[in-house]
Amino acid sequence: MSDLTFAQVDQTVLDTLKPPGKSYWALIALLFCGVLLGAGCWIYQIFVGVGVAGMNNPVAWGTYLINFVFWVGIAHSGTLISAILHLFRAGWRNPIARAAETMTVFAVCTAGLFPFIHLGRAWMVYYMLPFPNQRNLWPNFQSPLMFDVVAISTYLTVSSLFWYTGMLPDLAIVRDNASGFRKKIFTVLSMGWTGRFEQWRHYTRGYLFFAALATPLVISVHSVVSWDFALAVVPGWHTTIFAPYFVAGAIHSGLAMVLTLMIPLRKIFNTQQIISMHVLESVAKTIVFTGLIVGFAYATEFFIAWYSHNPLEQYIFQWRPTGDYAVGFWIMAICNTVVPLFLLVKKIRTSIAALFVISILINIGMWYERFVIIITSVARDFIPHAWGYFAPSPIEYGIMIGSFSLFFFLFCLFIKHMPSISMTEVKEMLE
Amino acid sequence: MSAEKRLMGLFKEPDQVIDTLEALKSSPWSVVRVHGPIPNHKIADALNLPKSKVGYFTLAGGIIGFFTGFLFAAYTSVQWDLIVSGKPIVALVPFFIVGFEFTILFSVIGNVIGLINVGGLPDWGGLVEYDPRCSGEHYGITAACDPVGETALRQFFQDRGAQVATLETSSQPA
Structure with missing residues (x-):
């Protein structure tokens, strides 16, 4: 890495923007089909009604909310890498910061679709906006659902602005190496950036403020998401540990997704010199750390259930590992807490194949974490005669496939048309 | 002002830029602006740029x-x-x-x-007096001189290891 010159960095990244081959377009077409499948399922649900999903009484929050929390979680590591690690001056974050920020923006966009989908009658979404009805009754700002609307909208706005501002110097590099119509597009996008020290003076200051503001925001956003559950008096939800537990889980899943995306990206674009083994290893070490926090949170939940002497809490935490959803619970527990520990072994965390497999297992585990939290608590709450069972319907599976396809579709389009590695920040590392 | 000439000295090393900026302070030429591919605190200090607002x-x-x-x-x-x-x-x-x-x-x-x-963005006018190499691996110092001093300024930059580019002068103030 340190033997690279500035020109080599630029050339390596600019090469990723060369016209793609047929295999790229085949992948894009495949992902687009997945998006169409999801859109088709959603349209079907709009026409027939939300009853086509597997949600029932008492499990009124199904995979739509699971996916919402999952994608918001994925979004978090982008801000961790771009903002928090920037403040800590962790140099290894520079080569992956752009891709992680991009992941954040697209993950929040994907997450933002699920409240619309979950509503059933999507056109009623304005009920969630701060807009009064005919009797001048406004939405209730004391509700965590309203906190969520404000927090997620703020997060999408802030992460998009942070992402675009961070790209300005790189867009100027692309402009300076482009010709014809492409040059015109990048001239507009780069807003006439010329790297004057007068511009750098304001830019570095502004970027620092962005990072300083995004850091508390990212913590608040997933805390607010956790309060959607924790402020309800449902066994398994009503606990003060939820905010830090959700934030750690979000970063855990997001870092795993960073590995899932970066490992093929560096291979396909031949950027191993920039996204080096040291960078991947650093992400892996951070995953061990977040995995330990998540494991500690799981253990604390069980301890508190036992220590509280609350029979309802005790029942739910006995039922989770042994009841109808025990498979989901054990997938969650093993993938999120045991599997990351393998990364303590240097031989494993420096093996690309092992890293890739572990990152995917953590992604699966984190999806199941949201499944276990959301479904089990409402499936077995206070009154036994009101207990229920939830299984996702084919429509929910279709929409879930659509959401994953949409995320990867947007990401794949981005990496071939915009600089997916921050050339400027990599050069700063070399300086 | 219409007769003023502007040359850009393109350097690869930040230290060369700092030395040249110091030398320009005691020269008859004025520094118009400095471009760089990445921010650099030492160059910013040499330019005596005030804290951003x-x-x-x-x-x-x-x-x-x-x-x-x-x-x-x-x-x-x-x-x-x-x-x-x-x-x-x-x-x-x-x-x-x-x-x-x-x-x-x-x-x-x-x-x-x-x-x-x-920060003055968007800055379309800034692209007139600009060399694309400044976004790659070069730091560019733009200095102004009167027409008779152009050769001396060019030599000044070259003596310090710079490549020199003659810029089209924009109508906007420096």
């Missing part, structure tokens, strides 16, 4: 945001005086959360306004 916009945005968020939530609540979950009509804790999110949102918007305002 972007932070004032960010701070103003944050203050406006907090009061907007908190007061907006309170305003909507007092429209009906409906007690929810036994909380006061103007409940401090939940409305503080709304205020916090608005603080961040408005601070960031203020930050962007600051960058646009004091």
Whole structure:
């Protein structure tokens, strides 16, 4: 890495923007089909009604909310890498910061679709906006659902602005190496950036403020998401540990997704010199750390259930590992807490194949974490005669496939048309 | 001013830029601007650039945001005086959360306004006197001289290891 010159960095990244081959377009077409499948399922649900999903009484929050929390979680590591690690001056974050920020923006966009989908009658979404009805009754700002609307909208706005501002110097590099119509597009996008020290003076200051503001925001956003559950008096939800537990889980899943995306990206674009083994290893070490926090949170939940002497809490935490959803619970527990520990072994965390497999297992585990939290608590709450069972319907599976396809579709389009590695920040590392 | 000539010396090393800036201070030529592919504190110090004022916009945005968020939530609540979950009509804790999110949102918007305002973006005019190599691996010092001093200025840059580019002079002030 340190033997690279500035020109080599630029050339390596600019090469990723060369016209793609047929295999790229085949992948894009495949992902687009997945998006169409999801859109088709959603349209079907709009026409027939939300009853086509597997949600029932008492499990009124199904995979739509699971996916919402999952994608918001994925979004978090982008801000961790771009903002928090920037403040800590962790140099290894520079080569992956752009891709992680991009992941954040697209993950929040994907997450933002699920409240619309979950509503059933999507056109009623304005009920969630701060807009009064005919009797001048406004939405209730004391509700965590309203906190969520404000927090997620703020997060999408802030992460998009942070992402675009961070790209300005790189867009100027692309402009300076482009010709014809492409040059015109990048001239507009780069807003006439010329790297004057007068511009750098304001830019570095502004970027620092962005990072300083995004850091508390990212913590608040997933805390607010956790309060959607924790402020309800449902066994398994009503606990003060939820905010830090959700934030750690979000970063855990997001870092795993960073590995899932970066490992093929560096291979396909031949950027191993920039996204080096040291960078991947650093992400892996951070995953061990977040995995330990998540494991500690799981253990604390069980301890508190036992220590509280609350029979309802005790029942739910006995039922989770042994009841109808025990498979989901054990997938969650093993993938999120045991599997990351393998990364303590240097031989494993420096093996690309092992890293890739572990990152995917953590992604699966984190999806199941949201499944276990959301479904089990409402499936077995206070009154036994009101207990229920939830299984996702084919429509929910279709929409879930659509959401994953949409995320990867947007990401794949981005990496071939915009600089997916921050050339400027990599050069700063070399300086 | 119309007869003024502007040359850009393109350097690969920041130390060369700092030395050249020092030498230019005691020369008959004036530094118009300096470009670089990455920020550099030493060059910024050599240019005696004052501290950026972007932070004032960010701070103003944050203050406006907090009061907007908190007061907006309170305003909507007092429209009906409906007690929810036994909380006061103007409940401090939940409305503080709304205020916090608005603080961040408005601070960031203020930050962007600051960058646009004091940072002078978009700066289409800046592209006239610009060399594309400055976004790659070169630092560029643009210096102004009168027409008779052009050769001497060119030699001055070359003596310090620079490549020299003659710039089209824009009509905008330096």
